[in-house]
Every structure is written in C-alpha cells, then in structure tokens.
Amino acid sequence: MEAMVFVEGGAFMMGNPGGWAMGADTIPAHEVVLDDFFIQKYEVTQGDYEIFLDASGHSMKARFYDDKRKESPERFSAELPAPVSWHDAKAFCLWLGEQSNQPVDLPTEAQWEYAARSGGKPVRHATDNGEIEPGRNVSIASGPKAALYGDKRAMPDAPGRYPPNPAGLHDMTGNAAEWVNDYYAPDYYQNSERMNPQGPESGEPVTIAPGLQEPERVMRGGDYQGPIINSSTVSRRVVPESSMPLSSGFRCVKN
Template identity: 25%
Template sequence: MILIYLFFAGHLAAMPLDTKAPFELRGTPVAITQQPVPLPGEVFRDCPDCPELVVVPAGDFEMGSRETPYTSPPHRVSIAASFAIGRREITFAEWDACANDGACKTRGDDHGWGRGSQPVIGISWEDARVFAAWISQKTGRKYRLPTEAEWEYAARAGTTSTFWWGKDIGRGNANCEDCDATASHKAVPVGSFRPNGFGLYDTSGNAYEWVEDCWNDNYAKAPKDGSAWVTGQCGQKVLRGGSFANKANLAASAARFRYDLDVRYYANGFRLVRELQ
C-alpha cells in the first residue's frame, strides 16, 4: 500500500538548477529550506498550484517487450535512485499559469473540450522543456521530462503484464479509441480512471506523453542505467502511453512512438519528473 503524505512549498530539500531559464520570471520564487528528502510513496507539491508528485522507489525492471521491433529487445534497467514524478499529466490550468507568466509561448488548443483539469495537448517537446525550466525557476527545484526508462518503470509500477492492470485492455481502465464500448474520441479530465500501483494516473491513454529521449528504432544499444538516450534520431523525440486518438495497443506499458520535437500535435502532452537529490 502506498503511504500518502502532503508536503507544500519549502518543505523539501533544496535543488540547485543547472541551467538558467530563457525568460524572466514574473512571479515570486518559493522560499527554499533544507528538509529531509521525501520517501518512496510520499505525495507532495512544491507550491499550492504546482503539479502533485509522488516519489517512486529505486529498483530494477525489464524494459520493452517482444511485441514489436520498436520495443525489442527487452532488457534489464536499473533505476539507482528514487525520483518524484507527476501523478497526473500536466493540465491546462498548470500550463496557463506558465503562459500567463510569459514563459510558455503557446496557449495550446483545447478543441472546445475545456481547459482547467483537462490534460494540456497540442504541446511540442520543445514547449514541454520550456515549461520544465519555468517551474524549476519558480520553485527552485529541478524539474525535467522523464527519461524513457523512468517513464516505463513508473508506468509499470512493478508489473510485467501488457497493461499495469493485466494482459487485456478490458473496460473502464483508460481513455483510447477501443478502451471502452463508447470511446470519447477526445481528452478527458486527468485522473478520470483509477491510478496504478505507484499512484500515477493516465499512464495508458488520454494524452501521449513526451519523454527526454531521442528516437531509436529498437533497444539494441539502449542505456541500462535509466538515463536518457541522447543519441540516435534526435530530431524526433519519444512519446509514451498512447492517447485518446490511438488504439489500445499503443497504450500498453511497453509501447512507444515518436514525433518531431517542434511539432504541436493535438494528442500530445506530458508529465514531469522532479529530481530529489
């Protein structure tokens, strides 16, 4: 069972930034104090309006599958340190705060489905990185896109099945084209379905999620330490989790896709990692 606590701004260990954000922050940065690093299972935010995060423990897992050439060969990956990851996909409300602050340069098109708690969509990989830099500067913590290995490790939550809930897509588990008898064919509010064993929502379906890695056609030379793969077809970046516009096979825990890093496709969003040390 996951232990849940709530930590607010200034209650976690300070995390110096390694880059200067390419904008001037309009708001007041959160004051930082030295506090113990949160433990696996703890849930917290760095500020009242910041994304809710959960701490995922260190561990080993088998990444990939033999289902497609793109997910082969399966390989053992070691995640050496715990990390915090967004429990939900970044929402329009969170994105709009960045846009209102002058950092995020696109509002994102909600296609009339609403903003607020809807996952932000129509966001490029480059846009997602700007958001990460903005919230890092705002909070004084280090936020970034997850590596592909971190994403799959968190999405699986200790499982080895096709989906974290089992072998088959079933009904009422996710938002995708064939995930239910009456598919919505649009994004739905984040957290509309039950979370996985680590407490993460929507790791299958709803919005595709950008990760840090360059695209490679297979895992033949993939890193085994959980780090981002920064060589390969780096004009394209990896997307994980499938979306409302995809079939269930692309919502599987091992499934992966790619897109040009500067393209704002209407089904693409993201969630963030917050480093702990």
C-alpha cells in the same frame, strides 16, 4: 511540488518481454537500473499550462499552435491534458523546477516506463490491474471498436477520472500520449546504458517542411484517438519535436 509521487528506484527489464506485438523498436528487453525519483501523479492540464504561459512569458514553439486552437477550441479546455510540442513540455518542466528550486525535467523514457509499470512489473497496461476495462479503468471511448480502429472523434479525459496504477499514477494508458525527454533511435534498445539511461545523444533529422528538418522524440502511453492496444507500457510513438498532436500531453519528474 504538488501531486508528485515518489518512485523507489531499482532494476527492471525495460522493453517488450516477449509475446506483445508492439514493434521492433521495443526489443530487446534489457536490464535498466534507476535511481529514486518523483513523478507527477496527473498529466499537466491546459489550465496549469496557461498559468505557466502567463507567468513565464514563454512563446509557444509548437508548429501551427494558433491554428489548432482555432480549429479545435474544445481540446484546449482548462481541465484537459495540455497538448504541446516537446519544446513546450520541456520548458514547462524546467520552469517548474526554477520556481521550486528543484531538479525538475521531463521523464526519461526509462523513468516513464518504470513508473507506468509500477516499479518495472511485467504489466501490459498502466491501469489498476494491468488490464483494459473500458468505462471502469479507461475511457468508454476505448471500447471494442476503438480497440481495433481508434476513435478520431473522442476527447481525452480530465486527469484523475479513472483509478491509478499501483504506483498511484493516473492516465498513463490511453489518454494523452506523453512526451519523454529522449531522442528517438530505432535501435537504441540494442545499446542502451544500464544505469539511468538518458536515451541517444542525438536524433536523426527528419524533413517536416520544405527545407526544414528536426530530430524526433519519443511519446509513451498511447492516446485517446488510437487503438487501445497501442497504449501498452512498452509501446513507443515517434514524433518530430516541434509537432503538437492534439492527442499529446506530458508530466514532469523531480530527480
């Protein structure tokens, strides 16, 4: 498994520790205990994903995938994080596990946050120093104006351009919003399991088109288009599982 970083398990207080205005679904902070795991050092690139498509014959599940590729071809450059739906990200990770005969999957929400916080430390951003310094440890597009209003014209950075967090992981703040395995429930933190939580057993269906409903999943880490404050290590983004925001991306874990 190339570019996997070992993360030693342990206990941490998952969620908003208080004083971070990140939404009601980030509280209460609650103790979680995780086993050891490995997580990819970088976001999966479009080039990586094209290799998977060619080798596996996977059929994209993202709605309007072809239309989005035609409308924004530059967003699908080989060196950039791959924008996909939850289904497509999940398929890549499971395929990677099949090729290596290893238990590979999308990270749980708890694994993602623990890794972003370098072992559960109380840091607001997954940068080398826990702070946002545009042009040094995050994209210059995340400057003061974008910090407040976002930047709809920006592109994500190629993975690895800026320093990693202390755990050795790149781009977990404000690059591509990363899919995690969990269904979404706004009150899940009130009744989360303590040991290796897997998220809710199901998600509340939402209407995505006339006569079509599907559950929502969680994305973490903010994204290059939105206000940089939303890239907090505890903020949560909710997206229907077949949607494919151009600001999306993902990485896999080995359990």
